[in-house]
Amino acid sequence: MNNSQIFKTSSNSDFLIYRLLDSFFITLSLILSANLYGLTLGKNYLLVLLVVLFSFLYFSEALNLYRSWRAGKFRHMVTHAWGILLLSFLVLLVFAFGFKLSEQLSRVTIALWFVLSVISLFSWRFAFRVYKLNRIKMGLNMRKVAIIGATQAGANIYNQIKEHDELGYDCIGFFEDREPSRYFEESYFQVAGSIEQAIEMAKKGEIDVIFLALPFKAEERIANILANLGDTTADVHIVPDFLMSNLMHARIDHVGDLDTLSVFESPYFGSRQLLKRTEDIIAAIAILVLISPVLAIVSLGVKLTSKGPVLFKQDRYGLGGEHIKVWKFRSMSVQENSCNVVQATKNDVRITKFGAFLRRTSLDELPQFINVITGDMSIVGPRPHAVSHNEEYRKKVEFYMLRHKVKPGITGWAQINGWRGETDTLDKMEKRVEFDFQYIKHWSLWFDIKIIFLTVFKGFTGKNAY
Incomplete structure (x- = not known):
C-alpha cells in the first residue's frame, strides 16, 4: 500500500510569524553574543546581520523551510533550519572575505552568534511543538475526521493521520456505499456507515473534516456529495487518487477567470x-x-x-x-x-x-x-x-x-x-x-x-x- 505523504505545501498566515520569529532570534543571538564578549555593535555588524538575515530568508524560500510541517517529523524541520543557517553563515564568510571585512569582525563573536542561533532556532520550535502536543493530549483542538471512500487514496490518508499525532485529527472511520468486495482491500477497512450518514453527521456538527477519497473518474458522484456537503460547516478535502497523485505536477493554475489543472509542465515555474x-x-x-x-x-x-x-x-x-x-x-x-x-x-x-x-x-x-x-x-x-x-x-x-x-x-x-x-x-x-x-x-x-x-x-x- 502506498503511504506517500498526502499533505503538500500550503500557504498559511502563521508562516509570516515563523519568519519573524527566526529573524528575531537570529538578531537577538547577535546582540547576546556581543554582550557576552563585551563588544559594541557598529555599522559593520549591522551589515553582516543584514547579510545573514537576507541569506537565511532567501534559502528558506528556496529550500521550502516554511512549508507545512504538520505531517512532517520534528527532527527534519530542525535540521532543515540548521542547514539553512549554516549556508547563511557560509555566505557571510564569503562576503566578509570578498569585501575585506574579516579583519574588522570578532571571530569569537561570530562563532558565538552562530552557536546561539542554532540553539534559539531549535528552542522556539521545540517549545511550540510541546505546546501543540500538550493541547492535543488535553483534547483541545482535536478535530473529528471522516474519510469517504474505501479506496487506496482513503487508506493512504488514514495511514498519515494515524502516523502523525501532531495533526490533531481523530478519525471516526470510513464511509462507503459500495459492497465490501469493491473496497481497495476488503479486510483493511472497517466502514462506520454510509456516505449519507457521514453527510448527516456533518450537518449536525459531529464531523469537522471530511476527506473525499473517491476515484477522480467518479466526477458525477463527487459533485453530488459536494453539493450535499455544501449545507455543512465541515472542512472538505479531495484526496488525489492514484492517477492524480502520480501526475508530474498536479497544481491549480489560472487562465483568465478559468481554473486549470496542470498535468505536464516544467517544475521551474515562477x-x-x-x-x-x-x-x-x-x-x-x-x-x-x-x-x-x-x-x-x-x-x-x-x-x-x-x-x-x-x-x-x-x-x-x-x-x-x-x-x-x-x-x-x-x-x-x-x-x-x-x-x-x-x-x-x-x-x-x-x-x-x-x-x-x-x-x-x-x-x-x-x-x-x-x-x-x-x-x-x-x-x-x-x-x-x-x-x-x-x-x-x-x-x-x-x-x-x-x-x-x-x-x-x-x-x-x-x-x-x-x-x-x-x-x-x-x-x-x-x-x-x-x-x-x-x-x-x-x-x-x-x-x-x-x-x-x-x-x-x-x-x-x-x-x-x-
Whole structure:
C-alpha cells in the first residue's frame, strides 16, 4: 500500500510569524553574543546581520523551510533550519572575505552568534511543538475526521493521520456505499456507515473534516456529495487518487477567470526558474575554477594519446526538445554525430586507452560545465541522450519525452542510483526514465544539493561506466 505523504505545501498566515520569529532570534543571538564578549555593535555588524538575515530568508524560500510541517517529523524541520543557517553563515564568510571585512569582525563573536542561533532556532520550535502536543493530549483542538471512500487514496490518508499525532485529527472511520468486495482491500477497512450518514453527521456538527477519497473518474458522484456537503460547516478535502497523485505536477493554475489543472509542465515555474539558473551559474563557475588544473591535464592527455581534437561536440535534445551541442572530452578514435549513433559498450574498440579511463571516472563529462554557463544544461537533471536514441525510445517508453521538461544535467537522480552507462535493454531505459520523473516531480534546491553531494561520493564511477 502506498503511504506517500498526502499533505503538500500550503500557504498559511502563521508562516509570516515563523519568519519573524527566526529573524528575531537570529538578531537577538547577535546582540547576546556581543554582550557576552563585551563588544559594541557598529555599522559593520549591522551589515553582516543584514547579510545573514537576507541569506537565511532567501534559502528558506528556496529550500521550502516554511512549508507545512504538520505531517512532517520534528527532527527534519530542525535540521532543515540548521542547514539553512549554516549556508547563511557560509555566505557571510564569503562576503566578509570578498569585501575585506574579516579583519574588522570578532571571530569569537561570530562563532558565538552562530552557536546561539542554532540553539534559539531549535528552542522556539521545540517549545511550540510541546505546546501543540500538550493541547492535543488535553483534547483541545482535536478535530473529528471522516474519510469517504474505501479506496487506496482513503487508506493512504488514514495511514498519515494515524502516523502523525501532531495533526490533531481523530478519525471516526470510513464511509462507503459500495459492497465490501469493491473496497481497495476488503479486510483493511472497517466502514462506520454510509456516505449519507457521514453527510448527516456533518450537518449536525459531529464531523469537522471530511476527506473525499473517491476515484477522480467518479466526477458525477463527487459533485453530488459536494453539493450535499455544501449545507455543512465541515472542512472538505479531495484526496488525489492514484492517477492524480502520480501526475508530474498536479497544481491549480489560472487562465483568465478559468481554473486549470496542470498535468505536464516544467517544475521551474515562477521564481523557481531564476532560482535554478542562479544555482547553476554560481556552482558551475565555482567548480570550473576548482577543476581548471584537471581540465588542463586531461586536455594534454587526450592530445598526447590519440589523434584528433581534444573536445567533441554531439547533438542532444535540450529543454523543450530543442537541439543543443553537448561538450565532452574526446574518448574515442571516432567522432560519431550522425542520425545513427551507436552506444558505447564494454570493451568497445572505438574507445582509446586514455578515453576508457576518462569514461570510467566521468572526467570526459567535465567540459559540460561550459554548457551549464551558456544555459544549455544544468548541473543536475536527466542525462542527455543522443538524438537517435531519443527518437528510438520515445516510441517505446511511455511519456519518455517528458524528461525534456527540464534542462539535461551533468549528473542526475538516475545516475547516482546506478542507472548510468549503456542502456542495452528496454527495462534499463525504463528505470532511468522512472528516476528522471521522480526528480522532475520532486524537484527542489535541496534535492539538487543532495544529488550533487551524492555524486561526489558515488556518482563518478560505476560498473556500467564504460
